[in-house]
Amino acid sequence: MSGTKVKNFLLNLYPELTRFQRFNQITATVIPTLTPRLKKIMRWGLPIVTVLFVILLGTAIGSWLLGLFFPEKITPTPIEFIAPTVTPGYQSPFLPLKRSIEEFNPALPDPLPPVFDDQISLEPLKER
Amino acid sequence: MKKLFLVIFAAIFIFSASVALAQTTTYLSDYNFQLDQYRQNYAEYTNFKKDYDDRPTLNNEQKAILSAKQTIISRELAWANFYLVLSESISKPGVTYPVINEATTDLTGIANYHFGQAGKAGNIATRADLTSFTQEELTVLASHRLPVTQSQVANKLAQLIKFQIDAKIAYDSLVPKLEAVKNEVVVKNGLDQVQTYSAQINGQIEALAKKTTDFNLDESNQNQFYATASEALRGIRSLQNRLVAVIIDLDTNYVRH
Numbered sequence: 001m002s003g004t005k006v007k008n009f010l011l012n013l014y015p016e017l018t019r020f021q022r023f024n025q026i027t028a029t030v031i032p033t034l035t036p037r038l039k040k041i042m043r044w045g046l047p048i049v050t051v052l053f054v055i056l057l058g059t060a061i062g063s064w065l066l067g068l069f070f071p072e073k074i075t076p077t078p079i080e081f082i083a084p085t086v087t088p089g090y091q092s093p094f095l096p097l098k099r100s101i102e103e104f105n106p107a108l109p110d111p112l113p114p115v116f117d118d119q120i121s122l123e124p125l126k127e128r
Numbered sequence: 129m130k131k132l133f134l135v136i137f138a139a140i141f142i143f144s145a146s147v148a149l150a151q152t153t154t155y156l157s158d159y160n161f162q163l164d165q166y167r168q169n170y171a172e173y174t175n176f177k178k179d180y181d182d183r184p185t186l187n188n189e190q191k192a193i194l195s196a197k198q199t200i201i202s203r204e205l206a207w208a209n210f211y212l213v214l215s216e217s218i219s220k221p222g223v224t225y226p227v228i229n230e231a232t233t234d235l236t237g238i239a240n241y242h243f244g245q246a247g248k249a250g251n252i253a254t255r256a257d258l259t260s261f262t263q264e265e266l267t268v269l270a271s272h273r274l275p276v277t278q279s280q281v282a283n284k285l286a287q288l289i290k291f292q293i294d295a296k297i298a299y300d301s302l303v304p305k306l307e308a309v310k311n312e313v314v315v316k317n318g319l320d321q322v323q324t325y326s327a328q329i330n331g332q333i334e335a336l337a338k339k340t341t342d343f344n345l346d347e348s349n350q351n352q353f354y355a356t357a358s359e360a361l362r363g364i365r366s367l368q369n370r371l372v373a374v375i376i377d378l379d380t381n382y383v384r385h
Binding site for chain 2: 087090092093094098100102106107110111113114117118119120121122125126
């Protein structure tokens with residue numbers, strides 16, 4: 001019934017369609033083959049698929065538009081890296097120098113001067 | 129004949145090394161000995177002076193003067209050896225630098241002055257001699273404060289400059305070994321860091337040396353100067369630590385051994 005309505009609608013729009021044999025057979029071949037089960041699936045399936053299609057299409061268009069306004073992401077080329085050639089058990093001859101630097105005492109005065117009595121006298125000393 | 133030359137050469141080397149070592153040890157042991165002598169003499173002098181202050185008899189005066197003379201002699205010898213120990217410590221790294229050369233010259237002069245004073249103290253015979261000696265000594269000691277303060281910093285700078293020389297030798301020996309990988313980013317960065325740290329360290333050493341040379345006791349407080357200099361030394365040490373860490377990293381991880 002609804003198939004006929006669609007067919008009439010299309011014929012109204014495009015009368016040239018009558019020239020196609022296949023189109024004339026639509027009501028007879030396609031519509032009657034829809035079982036109630038298939039009809040139920042299509043009734044719900046078509047809107048869902050349409051909605052999903054619209055969402056995906058929208059996202060794709062949105063991403064494309066976004067690309068127009070924002071610069072493309074630049075991924076840096078990987079830094080060349082050479083694997084260290086570690087020799088097991090190797091002790092650098094410069095380690096003692098590092099130890100000496102670590103042991104360096106920056107405190108001042110060093111050596112600490114001795115404390116002596118510089119005013120040894122049996123008489124009072126003049127103020128300088 | 130060749131063997132004979134080698135034996136003679138080795139003997140001369142060992143003799144020179146032992147003489148140098150013995151000299152350093154002598155200054156320090158002489159200083160410790162004279163310090164002990166001074167402490168004993170000073171304790172005696174305190175007692176004799178108290179006796180004299182309580183009962184000013186001629187006998188007590190003579191005892192106090194004699195004791196004061198012994199104390200002064202040991203004190204002067206202790207001072208002289210202390211300055212020689214400090215001078216030796218500055219010369220030990222074998223660094224030539226204006227503030228360091230100046231410090232060793234000043235310290236040798238000061239040590240000689242104290243040796244001379246120890247000799248002069250032997251002539252103290254009267255109460256007036258003692259007073260005059262001490263009065264003159266106080267004036268001279270005041271003039272020693274500046275070069276001694278500068279020498280303390282020079283002593284530390286000598287050690288840091290020696291570290292810097294050793295680091296340079298290490299770097300120079302490392303560069304040819306890194307020839308094959310010198311254009312690799314990590315190695316290049318490491319070598320650049322060594323250059324940067326070296327320049328910073330040299331700049332800070334120069335700045336501290338200049339500050340030490342320009343130091344004026346009349347305007348600045350000695351303790352404050354020591355605190356500032358100590359802070360600068362700490363900064364230089366920290367940079368040298370980083371510098372040598374980079375050199376060791378390059379040597380350990382990027383040189384084929």
